[in-house]
Amino acid sequence: MALNMTYSAAVRNAQLDEIDTAVGASGLLRIYSGTQPTDPDTALSGNTLLAELALSATAFGAASGGTLTANSITDDSSADATGTAAWGTLTTSGGTRVVDFTVGTSGTDMTIDSTSITAGQVVSCSSFVITGGNA
């Protein structure tokens, strides 16, 4: 028989709200070049910070219907470095990674109009939604 574990929306909401709790106040959304580490507990290796966007003081609203939607995210008005965006992460205000995700122009967790980022340019995020799995 196929594997088919499913969670109720209430359980998925609770899981998602834990992300908000882990990010805490005034978290960050960072975009990096290079190979995405295995998971948020794995140190960077050959990754350059391209852009850093500030999450709202309260990063997300309460999860609802199995989705977690970010509150407004402040643009990075001047990208830190030039490179090819490959992945991103949500961190605490102190830089501890909580959620890592892929970044690309299609077929990735985060979609960006161009992965080519140039130091000094503006990088903005208009939408960030996490959908809980096993619905």
Next chain:
Amino acid sequence: MKKQGIMTSLPAGSLAPIASLGSGDHELKIVQKEPDGDGNFYIYIEFPDGFRKTFQVLKITDLTAKLAANLKARYGIESLRFTRVSEKMDLGDIILINVQ
């Protein structure tokens, strides 16, 4: 679990400055400094209006170009001098700039 986000990249200077900073001396505080695990450091700088931004650099003096670009974008500053910045700076130290 799926993450769905939409980002855009825009030309430099396409946003109007979102804060102002008058001429004269201003302080940029190093509020956090930590290794990135890859031989560089993350330097967390607090701007004069309390905004914080992180820079990934090999050494403190590598900050100046990135700071100047960010100060220009955020405050519209066209000309500034770094009047106090050194390799010996660490957590809690103040980088001084003079805005012309």
